[in-house]
Amino acid sequence: MIPPRGVVARRSTDVLAVADPAVARAMRFMWDHLDQNLSVEDVAMQASVSRRKLERIFLSQ
Numbered sequence: 198m199i200p201p202r203g204v205v206a207r208r209s210t211d212v213l214a215v216a217d218p219a220v221a222r223a224m225r226f227m228w229d230h231l232d233q234n235l236s237v238e239d240v241a242m243q244a245s246v247s248r249r250k251l252e253r254i255f256l257s258q
Contacts, residue, residue, distance in 0.1 A: 219244045220254055 215221050223244040227235065241251040 215258065217254055217258070219246045219251065220258060223251060223255075 215224065223240045226240055226243040237248050237251065241248045244251055246254070
């Protein structure tokens with residue numbers, strides 16, 4: 198068997214590759230804190246948007 202040389206991570210394979218920066222910040226925060234009981238307010242605060250704006254952005258994605 199020949200071992201692989203390595204894996205090249207590209208933006209298209211990144212689960213957090215989204216166009217909206219607020220969504221990217223929110224998703225990264227949630228990903229980094231999976232072990233915690235987060236509220237929508239916690240996530241919105243870290244994404245620097247209001248709760249309602251974050252909800253609208255996620256719904257539009």
